[in-house]
Amino acid sequence: MPDTEFSVDTFRQELRAWLRRELPAIWGTPTRPxxxxxxxxxxxxxxxxRALYAAGWAGLSWPAAYGGRDAPIECERILAVAAxxxxxxxxxxxxxxxxxxxxxxxxxxxAQKDRYLRPIxxxxxxxxxxxxxxxxxxxxxxxxxxxxxxxGRWQITGQKVWTTLSAVADFCLLLxxxxxxxxxxxxxxxxxxxxxxxxxxxxxxxxxxxxxEFSEVFFDSAETVAEPVIGxxxxxxxxxxxxxxxxxxxxxxxxQVRLAMTLRALRGAAGRYRxxxxxxxxxxxxxxxxxxxxxxxxxxxxxxxxxxxEGPGIxxxxxxxxxxxxxxxxxxxxxxxxxxxxxxxxELLDDEPDWYDFFLASRASSIYAGTDEIQRNIIAERGLGxxxx
Amino acid sequence: xxxxxxxxxxxxxxxxxxxxxxxxxLARSLQAAESAAGFDRPLLEHLSSLGFFRLSxxxxxxxxxLSQRLVGACCAQAGRVLLGGPWLEQLxxxxxxxxxxxxxxxxxxxxxxxxxxxxxxxxxxxxxPQVMVSGGRAQFVSGSCGLGFADSVDAWLVPAGNPMxxxxxxxxxxxxxxxTQPRRGFSTLWREFDVQLAGAEGEVVAxxxxxxxxxxxxxxxxxxxxxxxxxxxxxxESATEYAKLREQFGRPIGSFQALxxxxxxxxxxxxxxKSLAAATLDPAEQRRLRWLVPMAKVAADRLAVSSxxxxxxxxxxxxxxWELPVxxxxxxxxxxxxxxxxxxxxxxxxxxxxxxxxx
Numbered sequence: 173m174p175d176t177e178f179s180v181d182t183f184r185q186e187l188r189a190w191l192r193r194e195l196p197a198i199w200g201t202p203t204r205p206x207x208x209x210x211x212x213x214x215x216x217x218x219x220x221x222r223a224l225y226a227a228g229w230a231g232l233s234w235p236a237a238y239g240g241r242d243a244p245i246e247c248e249r250i251l252a253v254a255a256x257x258x259x260x261x262x263x264x265x266x267x268x269x270x271x272x273x274x275x276x277x278x279x280x281x282x283a284q285k286d287r288y289l290r291p292i293x294x295x296x297x298x299x300x301x302x303x304x305x306x307x308x309x310x311x312x313x314x315x316x317x318x319x320x321x322x323x324g325r326w327q328i329t330g331q332k333v334w335t336t337l338s339a340v341a342d343f344c345l346l347l348x349x350x351x352x353x354x355x356x357x358x359x360x361x362x363x364x365x366x367x368x369x370x371x372x373x374x375x376x377x378x379x380x381x382x383x384x385e386f387s388e389v390f391f392d393s394a395e396t397v398a399e400p401v402i403g404x405x406x407x408x409x410x411x412x413x414x415x416x417x418x419x420x421x422x423x424x425x426x427x428q429v430r431l432a433m434t435l436r437a438l439r440g441a442a443g444r445y446r447x448x449x450x451x452x453x454x455x456x457x458x459x460x461x462x463x464x465x466x467x468x469x470x471x472x473x474x475x476x477x478x479x480x481x482e483g484p485g486i487x488x489x490x491x492x493x494x495x496x497x498x499x500x501x502x503x504x505x506x507x508x509x510x511x512x513x514x515x516x517x518x519e520l521l522d523d524e525p526d527w528y529d530f531f532l533a534s535r536a537s538s539i540y541a542g543t544d545e546i547q548r549n550i551i552a553e554r555g556l557g558x559x560x561x
Numbered sequence: 562x563x564x565x566x567x568x569x570x571x572x573x574x575x576x577x578x579x580x581x582x583x584x585x586x587l588a589r590s591l592q593a594a595e596s597a598a599g600f601d602r603p604l605l606e607h608l609s610s611l612g613f614f615r616l617s618x619x620x621x622x623x624x625x626x627l628s629q630r631l632v633g634a635c636c637a638q639a640g641r642v643l644l645g646g647p648w649l650e651q652l653x654x655x656x657x658x659x660x661x662x663x664x665x666x667x668x669x670x671x672x673x674x675x676x677x678x679x680x681x682x683x684x685x686x687x688x689x690p691q692v693m694v695s696g697g698r699a700q701f702v703s704g705s706c707g708l709g710f711a712d713s714v715d716a717w718l719v720p721a722g723n724p725m726x727x728x729x730x731x732x733x734x735x736x737x738x739x740x741t742q743p744r745r746g747f748s749t750l751w752r753e754f755d756v757q758l759a760g761a762e763g764e765v766v767a768x769x770x771x772x773x774x775x776x777x778x779x780x781x782x783x784x785x786x787x788x789x790x791x792x793x794x795x796x797x798e799s800a801t802e803y804a805k806l807r808e809q810f811g812r813p814i815g816s817f818q819a820l821x822x823x824x825x826x827x828x829x830x831x832x833x834x835k836s837l838a839a840a841t842l843d844p845a846e847q848r849r850l851r852w853l854v855p856m857a858k859v860a861a862d863r864l865a866v867s868s869x870x871x872x873x874x875x876x877x878x879x880x881x882x883w884e885l886p887v888x889x890x891x892x893x894x895x896x897x898x899x900x901x902x903x904x905x906x907x908x909x910x911x912x913x914x915x916x917x918x919x920x
Binding site: 436439440442443446449451454455457458461462463465466467469470472473487490491493494545547548549551552553555556557558559560561 | 812818825836837916919
């Protein structure tokens with residue numbers, strides 16, 4: 173698409189029509205598939221990423237120089253809402269889009285931007301993120317995966333865990349120790365590591381919901397790419413904190429929109445079988461509905477902040493906690509609702525999403541991307557200025 | 562303070578915040594509450610002169626032309642200091658008359674020449690006492706209503722049922738002390754009276770159809786929600802400051818995670834309730850107000866009460882005394898929770914609405 177000036181109104185109209193037209197091909201069926209298998213779901217997501225790219229909408233708010241459209245950040249919200257309402261799948265390359273691209277745009281060299289950004293936008297190259305380790309979870313700065321210079325090339329040795337998309341990823345944005353063992357956040361560097369090589373072994377983890385979305389990843393003298401360091405050596409911590417804050421705000425948009433859609437489905441089912449639904453569950457439904465609305469407006473306000481060049485602020489940490497608690501409450505309510513509606517109602521409830529999976533998956537939300545307890549520590553220290561111990 | 566058009570809206574809010582911190586700290590509102598009038602009339606007049614009661618109306622109609630969102634932000638500022646007196650009644654009366662009423666009284670309200678009170682509870686508007694109307698004059702046959710500061714304002718604006726039109730007439734009644742009886746309540750800042758209306762006479766200043774009446778009740782609720790948001794922010798700040806200063810076990814109590822997380826929880830809720838309450842004044846959300854306002858009211862009231870409880874706990878024994886203002890925040894939050902309708906009534910409406918989404 174030509175990089176002419178962006179019109180929000182035109183965008184909104186074109187987007188809706190485009191979704192109606194393109195979604196059957198993206199789904200691979202005339203209507204949205206109900207509870208697709210994990211592998212089919214991933215393929216669907218990939219087709220969606222590519223279709224968005226082809227339409228010129230893959231990096232709406234990105235700078236035009238890197239394949240984006242320089243559109244106002246509000247357009248990301250319009251896209252997320254319209255896509256979710258039309259039944260579009262989630263994005264596939266979400267780590268690439270949410271974490272890696274901001275890291276490269278903010279800290280990478282011109283050559284890295286030229287090499288990596290476009291393939292992220294069109295999902296030709298899938299990324300994962302190697303941050304957490306078995307002994308460095310909440311205390312990320314204690315990570316011990318080691319990067320060493322061998323004949324002028326960086327090599328990686330160590331283990332990462334909870335690595336989303338690692339089974340399919342082409343590259344990993346990896347944090348490794350380059351300083352002395354006790355150097356904490358001062359001796360960490362951000363690297364680009366190719367995943368398809370003998371020195372990298374991915375071992376899927378069977379999760380409580382039977383998904384294997386996360387894996388363990390073992391690096392044994394793994395090679396890095398030609399220009400592997402993003403930013404400077406020993407300066408990876410600042411990069412990690414900055415992109416995590418950014419990711420929190422953009423990911424929260426999609427999470428909020430999905431949660432609102434799911435809540436609608438539950439309200440519909442509860443309404444249809446209202447005579448079977450005991451009052452305490454209706455009260456829970458009201459509470460979750462209020463929280464979902466509050467989330468919607470808070471996320472909108474956070475995005476407006478970013479649009480004014482002010483964010484992402486501490487409010488996003490608050491929203492991460494608020495969202496995960498709402499998500500878990502919704503999953504719990506849905507399971508209880510299943511237990512009270514008549515059998516034909518269960519069919520309706522089971523239609524979309526799979527509530528068992530929804531509930532189980534929700535349990536991870538207060539753990540990943542910084543546990544809710546870590547978020548509260550951050551809020552106490554940076555938002556409220558309370559003293560550290 | 563307000564120097565338009567050079568100021569942005571954020572600057573207007575900041576200026577108001579500075580003004581209130583300096584001229585209307587809680588200590589002064591409490592002092593005024595002890596006075597004969599029960600509130601600081603010069604302060605109210607000062608606020609009028611700054612444009613507080615005409616922030617959002619058209620400049621052609623004598624207003625400052627600022628956004629509705631800004632009105633909400635200003636109510637939150639008033640909530641921070643627990644501003645005393647009938648300022649909310651005055652503001653609501655001006656907003657009501659802007660769309661329906663006679664311009665004469667509206668100008669007087671905006672300029673602070675007349676200080677008015679009106680009932681805040683929904684039942685007063687939905688089941689008003691009946692009047693006989695002839696030639697713009699109304700006479701109450703019977704009835705009573707609750708009014709804040711009924712003994713010290715210049716005008717009572719009382720809703721009344723007009724049997725001829727089925728609309729609610731807003732009747733301006735000249736206050737008569739003999740008709741007032743103080744009501745028991747635990748608010749120090751807000752005096753409420755029972756007003757006996759039988760035989761009272763006044764002039765009809767506005768007529769509200771059912772839609773307009775409900776819109777007015779939503780206006781009361783959403784401005785109160787914003788007051789609760791401001792009060793919560795103030796409670797959180799004072800508890801946080803205290804936790805930084807107070808030492809036990811040789812360190813500030815605010816360095817203990819048990820307290821940190823408690824305060825962080827208030828911060829987390831406030832971040833979201835703030836956005837929800839502010840959205841009720843967004844022009845783009847007006848067609849959703851029927852459920853958005855109840856949501857904001859329920860959430861803001863609940864948070865104001867619970868955060869006052871948190872602030873009380875963090876302040877320890879001092880929080881349980883008149884030494885500190887924490888208890889006023891708790892008491893005012895409990896009072897706001899009852900108007901214009903009990904939170905439970907809104908929750909009931911939301912239940913109905915939650916179940917009426919069609920797949």
